[in-house]
Every structure is written in C-alpha cells, then in structure tokens.
Amino acid sequence: MKVYALVGKSGTGKSFQAMNLCRQMNIETIIDDGLFISGSNVVAGISAKRQKTKIGAIKTALFTDEKHRENVRAAIAKAAPASILLLGTSDRMVEQIGQAIGVGAPEEIIHIEDITTEEERGIARRSRKELGKHVIPVATFQIKKDFSGYFMDTLKNLVGRGSKEVHGEKTVVRPTYSYLGDYEIAEDVVEDLVRYCARNIPEVQQVGRVGVKETDTGVVIMLNAVFKYGVSVPQAGRRLQQKIGSRVALMTAFNIDEVNINIKLAK
Numbered sequence: 001m002k003v004y005a006l007v008g009k010s011g012t013g014k015s016f017q018a019m020n021l022c023r024q025m026n027i028e029t030i031i032d033d034g035l036f037i038s039g040s041n042v043v044a045g046i047s048a049k050r051q052k053t054k055i056g057a058i059k060t061a062l063f064t065d066e067k068h069r070e071n072v073r074a075a076i077a078k079a080a081p082a083s084i085l086l087l088g089t090s091d092r093m094v095e096q097i098g099q100a101i102g103v104g105a106p107e108e109i110i111h112i113e114d115i116t117t118e119e120e121r122g123i124a125r126r127s128r129k130e131l132g133k134h135v136i137p138v139a140t141f142q143i144k145k146d147f148s149g150y151f152m153d154t155l156k157n158l159v160g161r162g163s164k165e166v167h168g169e170k171t172v173v174r175p176t177y178s179y180l181g182d183y184e185i186a187e188d189v190v191e192d193l194v195r196y197c198a199r200n201i202p203e204v205q206q207v208g209r210v211g212v213k214e215t216d217t218g219v220v221i222m223l224n225a226v227f228k229y230g231v232s233v234p235q236a237g238r239r240l241q242q243k244i245g246s247r248v249a250l251m252t253a254f255n256i257d258e259v260n261i262n263i264k265l266a267k
Contacts, residue, residue, distance in 0.1 A: 002027075002083040003103050005094035008112025012121045014087050021085065021115065028081040031097060034060040036072045036079075044075030062093070063100040073102045190248060194223055197243045203227050203236035205266050218255030221248065224262045237261055 004027055008014045018030055030037040033048035046068050048060035063069040076084070084103055088094035095105045112121065191210040198207045208224035221244060227236055241259040249256050 001081060001103060002108075003086065003098055003106045004083065005086040005088060005091075005098075005106035005109045006112065007088055007091055007094055007109055008121075010089055012112045013116060014112055017112065017115060018085060018087060021110070025083075027083045027085045029076075029079065029084045030087065031072075031084060031101065032087045033057070034063065034068065036075050036101075038079060038081065043079060044072045061088075062096055069100055076101060076103065190219075190221065193248050194221060194244055197247050198223075198225065198240060201236065201240050201243060203231040204240060215257050218257045220258045220260065221245075221256065222260045222262075224264070226264050226266050229266050233263055233265070237263055 004025065006014050006018060006021060015032055018032060021027065022030060028038065029043075031045075035045040035047055036043045046060055046065075048057040051057040051060055059065070060068065063072065086094045086097050086103075086106060088097055091109055094109065098105050190212050194210045195207050198204045204225055205228045206226040208226070210224075211222040213220045213222065223244075225240065227233060240261060244259045245256045
C-alpha cells in the first residue's frame with residue numbers, strides 16, 4: 001500500500017483539498033479526523049468533529065481509543081486499498097496516525113502550502129475562525145451516520161464563490177466543540193415533526209404519545225399511532241417509519257437510530 005499524507009495547520013483547507021488531491025494522484029482512500037473514507041463513503045471510524053472538546057477531537061483523530069483504532073484497522077485490511085492519504089496538522093501527527101492504524105509512516109508528505117495559495121488558505125482560516133465551519137470530504141447522507149450535530153452547508157453550494165473546481169460532494173459542519181453555547185433541539189420540536197409526518201400518511205388516523213430517547217450514536221423515536229381499520233398495517237407502518245426517520249434527520253441533522261411505533265387499529 002502506498003501511503004501519502006497531506007499536512008497543514010488547522011483551518012488551512014486540508015479536507016477541502018483532499019478529494020481533488022486523491023483524484024489527481026489516483027489515491028483510493030483517506031484517513032481524516034478519525035474516519036476511514038473510500039470514494040465519498042465513510043467505511044469506518046468515528047468523526048473527531050462529534051467530540052465535545054478539542055482534546056477529545058485530537059484523541060479521536062490520533063486513534064487513541066483501542067476499539068476505534070481496531071475498527072479502522074480491520075476496515076483497511078478488508079478493503080486492501082492500493083493507496084491511502086493521511087490528513088494531519090504536522091509530519092509527526094501523520095506518522096503517529098499511520099502507526100496507529102497499521103499502515104506505517106507516509107512515503108510521501110505533501111504540505112498544504114505546496115498545493116494552495118496564501119489567499120486560499122486565508123479564506124479557509126476565516127471560515128474556520130469566524131464561522132466555525134469544517135469540511136468533511138464525504139456526502140451529507142454518509143456523514144450523518146457518524147456525526148450528530150449542526151450541518152451548515154454542502155460544499156456543492158459553495159462552488160462558484162471563488163473556489164477551485166470541486167470533485168465529489170463534501171459536507172460543511174459546525175463541530176460540537178465549536179458551538180457558541182450549547183446546541184439543542186427541544187423534544188417538543190421533534191414531536192411536532194413526527195406529527196407532521198403522520199398527517200401525510202393517509203392510513204394514520206391519530207398519533208398519541210411521542211417520546212425521544214438519546215443514545216450514544218443519535219436518538220430513538222417512539223410513538224403510539226392509531227391506524228384506520230382495514231389498512232395494511234405492515235406497509236403503512238414501514239412508510240410511517242421511513243417518513244419520520246428521513247424528515248427528522250433532514251430537519252435536525254440527528255442520527256436516527258430507530259423509529260419504534262406502537263400501532264393500534266381504529267374500531
């Protein structure tokens with residue numbers, strides 16, 4: 001396996017440049033902030049951007065947790081890529097990452113200054129410092145599996161604002177540790193979204209109690225629903241589950257672990 005690294009200070013646009021660099025150099029996979037990425041898909045890992053503190057984010061990016069480290073090692077072994085790009089803030093950091101995940105030290109280190117201008121790095125720094133925006137080189141629907149938080153934008157919406165050509169969708173997020181204050185969505189807001197979804201399923205006659213339970217990876221939504229007599233309960237139930245899961249995820253950026261429905265038939 002050929003091991004490359006892209007090194008640059010925090011906020012200088014490494015993740016933004018990673019996809020284009022991989023395309024230009026025919027690099028198959030990426031390690032970025034705790035994630036193992038192939039193409040535009042998250043294969044394994046935990047996003048450092050979901051951590052509540054900068055220290056926690058650094059530890060995640062360095063794969064200090066054994067379970068996290070072994071999960072990514074196994075995924076790399078299974079994928080057996082011909083090449084991989086490690087992202088880090090220093091030569092020392094990418095060497096540590098390479099050793100942690102079992103691919104060894106990079107054979108070639110590329111510095112962000114070699115592939116970007118000072119003006120481009122300045123734009124990236126302002127985006128990070130003033131707006132708290134970070135880029136993850138995967139599509140939004142992929143990163144939602146690994147990051148429950150506030151989604152700012154997708155990079156395809158930023159193209160045309162003076163940026164270089166972008167290949168592949170990238171996701172711009174505000175990490176947990178960069179919030180100006182706590183970020184919460186009240187349970188009654190989720191309940192309103194659930195009831196709104198149910199109104200658009202004609203088989204549903206009434207929605208009763210709605211509950212939301214937080215988990216380590218996202219939320220579980222629980223609800224009681226009364227379906228109209230004579231409907232196909234399995235089909236209608238699946239439609240309601242899918243509708244609730246997709247809409248709540250879209251509107252809140254929460255990772256929806258489960259949607260559990262207790263169904264009764266109207267008399």
